[in-house]
Amino acid sequence: MGKSGYLTLRAGAEAQGEFEDRRSRFIAQLVHVADEAAADAFIAEVRARHHDARHNVPAWILSDGRERCSDDGEPSRTSGMPTLEVLRGAGLADVCCVVTRYFGGTLLGPGGLVRAYTAATQQAVAAAEAEGAIVEMTLVTPVVVQLPYALYDRVSRLIDEAGGKVKDSLFLEDVQLTCAFRAGTEAPFLAAVSELACGEELARAGDPRFAEF
Incomplete structure (x- = not known):
């Protein structure tokens, strides 16, 4: 639309x-x-x-x-x-x-x-x-973050600060967080995670789609 x-x-x-x-x-x-x-x-x-x-x-x-x-x-x-x-x-x-x-x-x-x-x-x-029964659908970018436990608190704070929301968490050998950001607002978060991980790619953004935010 x-x-x-x-x-x-x-x-x-x-x-x-x-x-x-x-x-x-x-x-x-x-x-x-x-x-x-x-x-x-x-x-x-x-x-x-x-x-x-x-x-x-x-x-x-x-x-x-x-x-x-x-x-x-x-x-x-x-x-x-x-x-x-x-x-x-x-x-x-x-x-x-x-x-x-x-x-x-x-x-x-x-x-x-x-x-x-x-x-x-x-x-x-x-x-x-x-x-x-009326819900707002927003164009959101899904971001999946795979990170060691040691960075979990720091990354959770970064998600909050960037205005993102954690939609799902998996705690295995590493932590996998599935997050959502309003489309166009995910770049600062991706940059901050990359800096935290010394350039290692821990976060991957998917294609924007309409979803409840």
Whole structure:
């Protein structure tokens, strides 16, 4: 997405929001998806779950910038696009939202539909926030450090000072630390470890990727 981070839902979490207007019920269901296939699978699952509903309107955004929405039989641009706009506005990616509509017998008109789909999706996003299900994904560089026990305390301090986090520790003949740094901030740490080890390469940086930091 050309950014250093984005928000998403925690894997496995599902948030729901509901809005009612003139007896039409709009139920927004929001989940984390890793790719288009996962979005398609969730859309199919919701359609099965609410097979008696008049419409199941899907919208999804991926962190690679791809996004899609459908009006699923509602008048053009009254449902899928407003749902997508709420996800965009919340800074979310790798998410899919399906808004189910049970028709209440009264036509709401284009303005009423836009309001209803927007409100239901906003409720789902608010519910996800309230449940602590929204997580920040940051572009991080993984760094693996292999070091003798004698340097463990010094290197732990250097990780702290450089703003890194230890994600995993293995204590064998040597200590192996798997760390994460916000992408672009790992260089001073690598230089400090190299100096501490008199030029020996104890720390290796991997390729940056999006992860919870």
